[in-house]
Amino acid sequence: MKQVDVLVIGAGPSGTVASTYLANQGYNVMVVEKTSFPRYVIGESLLPLSMAHFEEVGLLPALEEQKFEVKEGALFIKDGKEFRIAFDDNFTEGWTWTWQVPRSQFDKALADAAEKKGVKIKYLSTLRSIDFDSEDAVKFEVNTQKGVEEYTCKYVIDSSGYGGVLTKMLDIPMHVAPTSNMATYVKLNDDTRDKWENPTQISFEILKTDLWLWVIPFNNGNTSLGFVGNKKYFSEFLEEGADITTCFNNMFEHSIKFKDRFKDREFLWEPKVHKDYMRSSEKFFGDRFVLTGNTTEFLDPVFSSGVAFATESGLKAAKLVERELNDEKVNWQKDYVDHLEYGIDVFRTYVKEWYSGDLQKIFFHVNVNPLVKKQLTSVLAGYVWDKENPFVRKHKTIINTLAQVVDIEKMKA
Numbered sequence: 345m346k347q348v349d350v351l352v353i354g355a356g357p358s359g360t361v362a363s364t365y366l367a368n369q370g371y372n373v374m375v376v377e378k379t380s381f382p383r384y385v386i387g388e389s390l391l392p393l394s395m396a397h398f399e400e401v402g403l404l405p406a407l408e409e410q411k412f413e414v415k416e417g418a419l420f421i422k423d424g425k426e427f428r429i430a431f432d433d434n435f436t437e438g439w440t441w442t443w444q445v446p447r448s449q450f451d452k453a454l455a456d457a458a459e460k461k462g463v464k465i466k467y468l469s470t471l472r473s474i475d476f477d478s479e480d481a482v483k484f485e486v487n488t489q490k491g492v493e494e495y496t497c498k499y500v501i502d503s504s505g506y507g508g509v510l511t512k513m514l515d516i517p518m519h520v521a522p523t524s525n526m527a528t529y530v531k532l533n534d535d536t537r538d539k540w541e542n543p544t545q546i547s548f549e550i551l552k553t554d555l556w557l558w559v560i561p562f563n564n565g566n567t568s569l570g571f572v573g574n575k576k577y578f579s580e581f582l583e584e585g586a587d588i589t590t591c592f593n594n595m596f597e598h599s600i601k602f603k604d605r606f607k608d609r610e611f612l613w614e615p616k617v618h619k620d621y622m623r624s625s626e627k628f629f630g631d632r633f634v635l636t637g638n639t640t641e642f643l644d645p646v647f648s649s650g651v652a653f654a655t656e657s658g659l660k661a662a663k664l665v666e667r668e669l670n671d672e673k674v675n676w677q678k679d680y681v682d683h684l685e686y687g688i689d690v691f692r693t694y695v696k697e698w699y700s701g702d703l704q705k706i707f708f709h710v711n712v713n714p715l716v717k718k719q720l721t722s723v724l725a726g727y728v729w730d731k732e733n734p735f736v737r738k739h740k741t742i743i744n745t746l747a748q749v750v751d752i753e754k755m756k757a
Contacts, residue, residue, distance in 0.1 A: 345495065347372075347481075347495065347496050348496075348497045349372045349669065350363070350371055350373045350374075350498065350499045351374055351375075351482070351484060351495070351497045351499070351501070352374070352376070352501045353375075353503060353507075353509045353510065354375070354377060354505060354639075355454075355458075356385070356503060356505055357451065357637070357655050358503040358636045358637030358639075358654035359375055359501070359503030359658065360457075360458040360658075361398070361403070361454075361655045361658040362659065362662040363375050363458055363463040363662075364401040364461045364463055365400075365401045365659055365662040365666075366665065367462040368462075369666055371666075374495070374497075375458070376466050376470065376486055377455075377465055377467050377469065378470045378507070379467065379468070380467045381448075381452040382449060382451070383448060385451065386529060386618075387648075387651050388445055388446065388560050388562070389415065390444070390445060390652070391442055391648055391651070391652040391724075392439035392442045392725045393438070393439070393652045393727060394651055394652050394655040396439055401461075402457075403454055406453050407457075410445075410449060410453050412444065412449075412450065413443060413444045413544055413562055414441055414442075415431075415441060415442045415443055415444045416430060416432065417432075418547070418724070419548070420548050420707055421550065421601050422707075422708055427708055429717070429720070433717070434721040434727070435715075435718040435719045435722040436727035436733060438725070439725075444560045444561065445562065446564060446566065449564070466488060468489050469486050469487060469489070471485075471487075472484075474500070476630075481496035481498065482496060482497050482498065482499070482632055483495070498669060499632050499665050500634075501658075501661055501662070502634070502636065503636045503637050504639055505638040506638055506642075507639075508625070509639075510633055510635065511639065516625055516627045518623055518625050519624050519626060521622035521624065524575055524576075525573060525622075526573075526575050526617065526618065526619040526620075526621075527570055527571065527621065528578065528591075528615050528616065529570030529571075530568075530592060530611045530615040530616070531566050531611065531612045532566065532567055532606070532610065533565060533612065534565060534566060537561065537567065546558075546560050547602075548646075549599055549600070550704060551573070551598035552574075552598065554574040556572055556573060556646070557571050557598075557599055558570045558645070559602060569606060571592070571595045572644070577598075578591075578617075580594070581617055588615050589614055592615040621644075622642060622644065623641065623642055625639065625640050628680060629680060634664070634665065634676070636657040636658045637653065637657055638650060638654065640684065641653070641688055643688065644695045646698050647695065653684070653687065656684070656687065656726075660680060660683060660684070661680065664676065664679055664680055687728040687729050690723065690728040691728055694723060694724075694743070697744065697747075701747075702743050702744055703743055703747075705751070709753070716746070720735055723739075
């Protein structure tokens with residue numbers, strides 16, 4: 345029976361950050377990944393918060409070599425009006441730019457760099473069984489291309505995302521939040537982009553208060569497109585025998601900014617449709633295991649929080665696992681769960697107020713206070729743990745209160 349110190353499930357951003365941190369500390373880390381890389385996955389818009397995580401574990405140089413499209417902020421559009429944020433004009437000290445990335449290339453670059461740091465990654469492999477009964481070691485079996493392999497380890501980090509490997513094996517309830525929203529997305533070869541102004545600007549067009557379009561251009565000439573919103577706008581997608589490509593193209597009738605650029609273009613594959621994506625695990629940790637990334641919770645695509653929470657939770661979990669392996673006492677509820685849930689709760693408020701329309705009112709108010717804009721920008725850059733920022737500290741009330749002020753000012757105008 346082979347031995348490793350830590351088993352990590354999943355070689356996405358959360359798993360590679362966690363495994364690389366531990367390998368840097370001298371631990372023998374093995375990652376089990378069910379697919380082969382490169383592979384497609386959604387979540388292509390990063391936040392500056394993650395850059396510090398990549399830098400800390402030594403993965404940043406490998407990513408810089410890829411020369412991804414730089415993301416210095418974001419453009420929000422509604423009824424022809426624009427609200428632009430720049431990450432270098434924010435309230436919180438930290439990274440002021442990031443990337444917009446094709447995840448197939450991005451995740452492979454991360455995984456390859458992790459292997460160079462000493463992480464062992466087993467591709468096309470799945471966890472067959474796991475046994476936490478022994479106090480001495482966790483026993484597990486892995487299905488590989490060569491057959492079944494038996495191992496022991498001291499700790500398990502589940503970064504398997506929607507796969508939820510441990511949540512299924514250990515019967516941990518995964519709650520799917522009731523939501524009226526759904527998403528559909530695709531990629532295309534954006535070979536005519538140079539005809540348009542600022543063609544590589546990441547943009548979010550608000551088509552209705554509860555319907556929006558993302559446009560994420562990549563450095564390889566492709567662009568990611570996605571519509572997200574209330575299911576009432578997607579009824580034809582749900583009809584039996586629906587032509588999903590036609591349905592997707594019909595959605596551009598809602599768009600002022602991007603209809604001419606993208607309608608009736610040839611896509612790289614049939615658009616994907618995703619429902620019931622808001623979910624959370626009832627349990628984030630247990631005896632010698634911890635869940636990270638989308639395995640714990642996923643909110644909504646609107647503010648690109650997925651990878652940010654993946655790397656934050658992966659790095660935080662790895663540091664706490666290191667302490668446990670050094671026989672230190674760790675309060676997982678306080679140091680891990682409460683920490684993550686604070687940031688998740690902040691973003692949950694912003695998602696809620698986005699679809700309520702209150703956040704949109706503030707964005708497109710003609711007299712946005714410069715300090716307010718800085719503080720909002722910090723939240724949208726991922727700095728949702730900065731309690732010096734009132735838009736973090738008072739997140740439950742401040743958006744609604746400010747939206748009411750905007751309404752009053754409009755009435756007076």
